[in-house]
Amino acid sequence: MLALGFVLLSLVARIHAISSLPCTSTSEGFPIVQDGQAIPILVSVEDWEGVHIAVESFASDIERVTGIKPEVVTQNATSATATRAVIIGTLGKSALLDGLETSEIEGEWEAFTTGVVSSPIPGVEEAYILAGSDKRGTIYALYEHSEQFGVSPWYWWADVPTPHKDELYVSTTGCSHGPPTVQYRGIFLNDEQPALQNWAMEKFTNGSGSAATGSPFNHLFYVNVFELLLRLKGNYLWPAMWSSAFAVDDSENQRLADIYGIAMGTSHQEPMSRASPPEWNIYGTGPWNYTSNSEAIYDYWVDGVERAKTYETVYTLGMRGAGDLPLDESTNIALLERVISDQREILTKSYGNTSISTIPQIWALYKEVEGYYEDGLRVPDDVTLLWADDNWGNIRRFPLEAERNRSGGAGVYYHFDYVGDPRNYKWITTVELPKVHDQMSLAIERNATRLWIVNVGDLKPYEREIEWFLSYGYDSSAWNADNLDTYVTRWAQRDFGLEETDAALVSSIVANLTRFNARRTPELLTAQTYSLVYYREAESVAQAWDALVEAAEGVNDKLADDFKPAFYQLVLHPVLASANLGKMLISAGTNALRASQARLSTNNLADDVLEKFDYDYELETRYHSLLDGKWNHIMDQTHLGYYYWQQPMMNTMPTITRVQGKKQALSGAMRLVVENNPGAWPGDNPNQCAQGYSCPPPSITIDAFDVFGNKYVDVGAGGPKAFTFNVSTNASWLTVEPAGGSVSADSPESRVFLSVDWDQLEAGSTSAVATFKSLDEDQHSLSVGVTVVASNTKPSVPADFTGFVESGGVVSFEAAHAARNTSVDEITWKELPGAGRTHSGVTPWPRGDANFTVGTGPSLEYDFFSVNDGVNATAHVYVSPSLNGLGRDQPLGLGIQLDASVNTTYFMPVSAPGTLPSVWTQFVANASVEIKVPFGAIEAGEHTFKLWMVEPAVVVQKVVIDLGGLKPSYLGPPESKYQYGV
Template sequence: MLSRAGAILAVLCSTLFYIQGAQSIGQDTCVLFKSSGSSFPIVSGGKATPILISQDDWPGVQRAASDFVDDIKKVTNEKPKLSNYTVTAIESSTTPESAGNTSVIIVGTLGHSSLIDEVVKNTKLDVSSIKGNWESFLSTKVDNPLPGVDSAYVIIGADKRGTIFALYDHSEQFGVSPWYWWADVPTPHQSQLHVESSGCSHGSPTVQYRGIFLNDEQPALQNWAMEQFTNGTGSAAMGSPFNHLFYNKLFELILRMKGNYLWPAMWGSAFAVDDPQNQFFADYYGVVMGTSHQEPMMRSTPNEFSIFEKGSWDYLNNNATIKKYWRDGVQRAKPFESYYTLGMRGFGDTPLSEETNIALLEQVVEDQTEIFKGVYGEDYDISTIPQLWTLYKEVEGYYDDGMRVPDYVTLLWSDDNWGNVRRFPIESERNRTGGAGVYYHVGDPRDYKWITSTQISKVYEQMSLAVDRNAVRVWIVNVGDLKPYERETEFFINYGWNATRWNPANLDDFVAAWGQREFSLSDSEAQSVTEIVGNLTRFNSRRKPELLNSTTYSLINYREAENVLAAWDTLEKASTAIYNKLPSGTKPAFFQLVHHPVLASANVGRMLISAGKNNLRASQALLSTNDLADQVEEYFETDYDLEVQYHKLLNDLGYYYWQQPLANTMPPITRVQPKKQALSGVMRIVPEGTPGAWPGDNPNQCAQGYDCPPPSITLDSFSTFPNRYIDVGAGGPASFTFTVKSSSSWLQLSPEQGSVSAKSPEQRVFVSVKDWSQLAAGQNNAVLTFTAKASGQADLSVTVNVVANKNTLPAGFKGFVEGDGAISIEAAHTTRRTNASGVSWTELPSYGRTQSAVTPWPRLGNGGNNFTAGAGPALEYDFYNFNTISGSGNVTVTTYLAPSLNANDVDRPLAYAVQIDSLSPQTSRFIPASAPGSLPAAWGGPDGFVANSVVSVVTRFGGLKPGAHTLKLHMIEPAVVVQKIIINTGGLKPSYLGPPESLQV
């Protein structure tokens, strides 16, 4: 049974680096597991080196030092003695706590630890690299630091969290995962622990405040917390289980991940009211507290207002009550480290009334400023009080319409609820004293809380824009119930901790390092897990599981649905192979973090596609309809079995609106009468690429649906598919045998005969060309005859026309070749790339729906300016076409772009240009304009830009002849992300992902 955190997904999962050494992610290591000539022992020969800390250091540092001691014991089974040192002892001629020891570990905060200050004075240690720098630290070996001590390994923080992060950084390198409690990650045993004498160090983080927001925490996280941290009774005011026992575990996790900031659970909770100790312990641990974008002045609104105040949430008519309410919140938070949210929104994460105007909201902020002066004192510099204004939804519209706040207030820019930041600071906004930040989260058009579906490459792409545009004061990520986004949450915070560690080329190293740290994997196993995680999040981000349906993937074109199922099968086998090899103590963590998401996601994919096939087969009068219905029901039950295995209480299949449903819902299925023959006879023929079926009438055979000609299939010498298939199925309970005869010897049939019965109601026949070199150039025709023999019935025959198009290339051509009437190109597979002004198109590996993506780099290249079409860096793709649309000389180019929003101001919308040969480049500004504070109409909805995970932009070109050509993509604006390009020469068919990549010669 999964322990502690495993039980979280009893209620959680259904609602919703690179290692240079040791076990650290994204950090230079100084830990060794055996002695070297210059190393310092932490544990050696069964003995642990004592640890000294100063009595006058921060309580949170002393608490973290206790964790540090426990972590060493977790790893080695040896527990160091931790001594709280006093100034008097420092001044004595000996060090009693270290008597008999020639070496000790000394931990403390520069300027806040008399012990560390004494060591610095005695050894003349150079601490200039960290002094006065936010959350910085260093560690190193020193000689004769104190009386009676020959040598010491000192761990020094520039401030409270600098010391805490230094301790946890060492613990992570020892092998203690930040998720040891929350995800049951085991700690590998080591008999020895040593550190390099030169130690470890880290400067100020890239992002000053790095945090998480618990949101949509009902019912999953709340029910689990009620079970884990209470006797079944929540707080008196709200019945909330989120007490200091819960939050203390969360505070520790945040700090171990190198985060420092929290927006607490809000929907059925009130942080400061649920447990009066919550605020104290946040400050004690060292976590800065804030409240969400809709909860001003450290009050949990609307909950606290509804409980403690009277009247409406109406600043025009009830402002005296509201101001007192806010004043009380500031007074309550004043003793603690807080980041105040300013402004005002409506109750329950809604806009204010229609009467709201900028003058009123500016008055709100002015009055909040006066509240700070009243609470902190008129002489207090309130610009030093951390304050932010979240530009979320309609609030961004207020800003766009001219509303302003004091320069010292942080502007917290928001995403679109789907990881696409709506705007970043433009040049004139980047030097505000309050700085800027990003609120990153989930929501409309559909919450995606069920299972991990966020690509790390996508997070990196968006947040690297935030780094380049100096939105680095605050990053806050909405993690929902925290699970199942552990890995992605850690990357978000890790990237904010040190953005210089990560670049487009090494993002997979994060997952590899994470896999080694969490599961003690070999290099090859870690690479396998990297591929598993990459494919899992790719498949789930193509279209969130909550928005998938039975026809998302084409059931008839490009074998799309079949390829999706095959990919899930391969992924499940790879995950199972790793899972089966793991020790029993590691399996629970792997199941939570990797294996369950794979199993559950694959099962949902199978269920939905099988439901689509079921409905299709029913329309084709095939008996296999019923087998597919049985499969859907089986997958539906498997989902529940996985749910039980993960100790879940709810599941999120069958979403109808933004929130999870109250019960699971199986996708619609149908059945055919298994005892009755189809009107047209025993045999049903379904050629690849059509929803029709023969013989008899079917509305999908031809336009009129009756008296349709025989079906046909087309083979192409440059198709990505070397064959075509024809399904032979039962039209009822009667068994039959069949044969296939070809009118031409150049066709290969496999098999040429078979049998179909109620127990085996379908068989697939593949058709291919034996040897293309033996065919004449152009169109070659043949006829297949399928003949069925059934007991007591006359033979039934169906003919299928076969067209084999043989095309030839001129000698020496290199590039992509048209097949099946289209040319499909992964954007990264260029023939040539040209740079301009130090800017080039750079690949983002593992990004997007199919393989990767490309984007201009550096993000602020060319001085942050744009290019005119044709003057900037270009991507070039040589291709050869044999056709144009209906022989007209026209083709269309469909570019699949990431659904990014504008990284610049309104006068510089995202743009790129497409060109073929020397034809004029065609510029596309592909994100429609929208009113301030809103998104384009095409953005949301179940089939909008974000739901589809691409914006498909169609460009038309005329005057092309068959032959060799070059397509060029020109950069105009930065932050454009291109995934795939499709050139339609007349044969492009509907599909979700587009045709597979064309052959390249």
């Protein structure tokens, strides 16, 4: 008897599949290839054509692994002469399965079961059976085994090598998988110009494309997409739409999609299986206006349905304006009801005796269409409500409790790529899996599981994220917030042949790559995004990029040559290109700052920007040159020099400036800049003081709980003259490192660190002076004294205190680092590892609809110590920019408490139906929402800060308490020091 069920497979040193289904065995199972021989594969002639295609692929996969291709025998009878065989079949389409116990998958959607059976048919003594409940169930069984044998789903699309094995075995107990979590799971090829379209034009056409539209997306292109989707357990596709028409560009496209087993749809703004506007521009007459031109549009839709009805099709209902714009303002709900009624009438007439409730239909509640729904427009119960995100990965609304039992169910239209406000993001991966999991797990919790579709732009470079999205939709039980890194580790083991340690390193690299890019997408980054002055922010970001590059290149150096093209595509290029762009912009910002400071290194930074601008193109060219140009054009996307939301027509280098490097600064050879001050000494500088001239000498403060433990002073060249310098102090407790050095045009900067021996100081503030003296090559000397204030706060903090300690007038902590986590009604705050801009996020768990008044729900508590008395405290709570997914009547809320003072904030403004809040652009650009709550003056000493659950689905990233010293930065101050009481 073949049993349907799940068995977990423990992680081994090397993994050839991400799945945990125990389908294959190492050496003791049923042999598929043994002693140089492959057993034959039997498949019924009556089975689906798509199954036969997959069987041939399966046989080829076995050959990829072993070098031996099994014979595929197409059976037209229920007997064979092989002692052993692999028998593949679909219930109801294969007589080879007659008499076998498969009741556990009968009637199920896309289920399969496998196992070894004795004497399954006359002439075969023993066989390994792969049985599918339907066409895709059988195909998924085949590709699950292919992956476990060692063939990555990305063997073609990302050139992942297949490791060689002499022998292949499958488990004698078999494996099985029931119906998927989400019924339809697919991708949307979109925004495909310039990259995907240019690449496809070169690879799949003679240079002219479709006669109707000029599109290169013919069946030669699409069969690769179909196969990839099936290998990834997907089943649904929105085809490339701009200047393309799937059914018109190649008459084979629709037929082959159906044969392969892909259900075809059309995007949110293309009703009734027609590619609009391209097809309307060719075949339509009159305006795209159902008020004035309904007869022509109706007939146009009839033709679309007649063309599609013999194939597996999911129909998009409704109507948007031409060019994916809102309908004319005069359009009202009554007209849209008529549109949908007419479309349903067309389906009823075209499908004849078929019940319309069995025809898959979706109504995409995208942008203003959601507003129509909220204003009362309804569709029949059997139509799937396709809820949309905000184009930036934040789902606008989920099904409410009363909407969760509709027969048509609900789904989600999600984005990994977007063209529009506040700016396009379509160049490189910016997708954080923890963010996607956060949103899609909410979709599952709230029954939005009929259909998931994700906009993936050019498909590359979102390979890893596409696979996870489809995998999670296929089996949501496999992945949770705590094992997303395990998914990436297994992916790295499978696709790069890495041992577990190196694969875990790749998982860390990928997590940081996407975190850094998601903080602010590369297209939105500017030279001023990260603070160039405070908290060493820009420097820390640049150093993190350097560490990421070093780690990725280190892994690459260990790889065999045949793995390097895949690693470049999937890891190394995204890291190198992202790091280069990020550091280029930091250099451009620092270039402008140093010009204002009259530092010769301004010119070095200008050169660095130019070098990185050229390197950006070199990296793109390197990608296009891989494997004799297989991926030429796939990185054509421009990404530098955005002037507004739309892509620039050319990459433009960030603005740079230069100082006159052959002339000395008026103030002399030495330029002195102290940390946390944009000014420069000696001489006048607008940033030294408010007056801008005759400013006092520089000063710097160091306190005992400073995160970095020191402060720096930069000694720079003010022109071509070389000089030496030394630093002296008038206090033994002040340490200088180095105490001197030399600066020249070839080496125009030297950094000096100042630190304090706190054991020599009493409590309170103590001052000293560090004197910087320079002597240039003409024996001209300069002297600048830097006042150093040491604030010894250690004695004021009790030795037994445990918690965060104020430094520099700020307390900063990650939301996950709470001292206490109190549960209520089995709901607690859970950490979402990797979520957010700096460390992680926390959210109430499990997900649900429950809410609380502030002070009654689950809470997080943080202890901190304020060293100054009577200062005003303002809390800055950074949360992820989720939307009011439970509707206007239940907006996102959070309780924020400092000591006894409590505040309830509903931080995401309620907007008009179908619109986004006015602050939304800022929220998504910054990848966080800053909640600012003033609490008034507090005393020095111990304090407790609390976060209270008010509404579900809130994700808190970080908390900063401003005690009078907060400086402007993008990511906020680094986490304060934590004292462990004795």
